[in-house]
Amino acid sequence: MLYVLSEALLYCCYAILTGVSILALLPDNKKPRYHISDNTLTWVLLGIVLLSLVQVIKIIVFYKEILGYDIPYLLFTVLSDYKIGNAWFTTVITAMVMLLFLGLKPNSKAIKYKWKAIPILTLILLIAFGYASHSASLYGWSGFAAHTTHFVSAMVWIGVLFVVGWFTVELKNWSPFLKWFSPMAIVCVSLNIIAGLLLMSRLSPYYVSSWITSFGQAMLIKHLLIVPIIALALINTFLLRKESNKTLSWMRAESIVIIILLVVTAFMGQQEPPHGDLTTILDDGPPLPWFTYISGFDVSRGEDMEIIPNVASLCLAAAGIIAILGGLLWSWKKKMAIWSVSAALFFVICGYLALMFSIA
Numbered sequence: 001m002l003y004v005l006s007e008a009l010l011y012c013c014y015a016i017l018t019g020v021s022i023l024a025l026l027p028d029n030k031k032p033r034y035h036i037s038d039n040t041l042t043w044v045l046l047g048i049v050l051l052s053l054v055q056v057i058k059i060i061v062f063y064k065e066i067l068g069y070d071i072p073y074l075l076f077t078v079l080s081d082y083k084i085g086n087a088w089f090t091t092v093i094t095a096m097v098m099l100l101f102l103g104l105k106p107n108s109k110a111i112k113y114k115w116k117a118i119p120i121l122t123l124i125l126l127i128a129f130g131y132a133s134h135s136a137s138l139y140g141w142s143g144f145a146a147h148t149t150h151f152v153s154a155m156v157w158i159g160v161l162f163v164v165g166w167f168t169v170e171l172k173n174w175s176p177f178l179k180w181f182s183p184m185a186i187v188c189v190s191l192n193i194i195a196g197l198l199l200m201s202r203l204s205p206y207y208v209s210s211w212i213t214s215f216g217q218a219m220l221i222k223h224l225l226i227v228p229i230i231a232l233a234l235i236n237t238f239l240l241r242k243e244s245n246k247t248l249s250w251m252r253a254e255s256i257v258i259i260i261l262l263v264v265t266a267f268m269g270q271q272e273p274p275h276g277d278l279t280t281i282l283d284d285g286p287p288l289p290w291f292t293y294i295s296g297f298d299v300s301r302g303e304d305m306e307i308i309p310n311v312a313s314l315c316l317a318a319a320g321i322i323a324i325l326g327g328l329l330w331s332w333k334k335k336m337a338i339w340s341v342s343a344a345l346f347f348v349i350c351g352y353l354a355l356m357f358s359i360a
Contacts, residue, residue, distance in 0.1 A: 003058055007266035010051035011155075012162070012259065013044045014126065019159025021119035031177050033170040034163055038102045045095045045102075048125065055132075056088050087132035094124045126152045134273070135199055143202065150195035157188035158258055165251030174247065182237045189230070203273035208305045208359070211295075212278070212287035215271035218264050224351045225261045228344030229254060231328055235340075249337040257344050278304045295359045305359050313358040320350030 020041065023031050059082065060074045069077075079085035098121045101114045130136065130148025137143070160181060200207065200219070210216030232254035236247070274281045278299065287299050297305060309317075327343025 003270050004266045006051045006054040007269050008263045011262040013047040014155050015159040015162050016044050017122050018155040019163035021122040022156060022160050023163060024115040025119055029173055029176060032164055032168045032172055034167040035169050036167050042102055045098055049092055049095050052088050052091055056085055083137055084132040087128040090128040091125055094121050097121060126155060139202055146195045146198045149191055150199060153188040153191040157185050161251060162255055165248055165255050168248060206277045206304060209278040209281060210274045212291050213274045215268055215273050218268040222261055222264045224348045228324055228347055229257050231324060232340060235332055253337040253340045256341050294356045297359045307358045308360040309358050313354040316350045316354035320347045323347050
């Protein structure tokens, strides 16, 4: 649980830093007025350094328990020979340079370069994260490119959403903001989905059969969460074009669902992806008990699973669709954005059960 929470918090830190970097590149008349102090960004940077170190420590602890080597030797080996160690070292150096810019005094000659350098340094941090990914280790440059594209596109979109949703102090220039943010969000989501599908085809090619594992279950829930997130994004884009306080509440509701998705993603990052068919997956261990209990599928048959809808699954799917459409529209009409989070979670539960009951 510690590793999951640390990685989820790491995603949030990256998102905030990326959002600030993107917004800093734009003129004031193209964005709402927000405020994040340099002290806050300093803590965000320290969070990135320390939270990414947790993953390095995880590897060191693992090899310490398996091989019994000394901690100093393992630390030197991981930092020098492993991609995750190289990436963390790069993260530390980059963060130190960024802290120098954040610590500049207003009368410093270098202050004019501050918000030109920080976005570039932020990109380096994002690339370093992609370099340390499981996909990059398994599939080389193609895995690195796919994971980095997936991660950067997500952080750009989510980051701007987080910063505007939670740190805005004066809601103005909303229409000019949407004119660039909406197309950028569409591009980022599209790239995220394409890169995600590419990663999924590599990491877990037998999608339905992977549901018997923790990784597969988390991946399914993650995909279900994407639906209400996109629905909330459409409301923010097309139904809330006027400057209003309820606009921020809807962005915050969307960000809450995104945070849940980041926690699920962090959980996936701590699991071993199932690379083979059902028989190969079962060779690595038995199916999850709750999968067998909910789906009723007999894995001993050794046949790859299929989705065949039935009455129960169709009713659950219909309930989920009604919940997401009716719940979001009702929340929007009543100006109670927080209820949209409940509608989103109910959709995920219904969609999950519908798919579990459809397995044959």
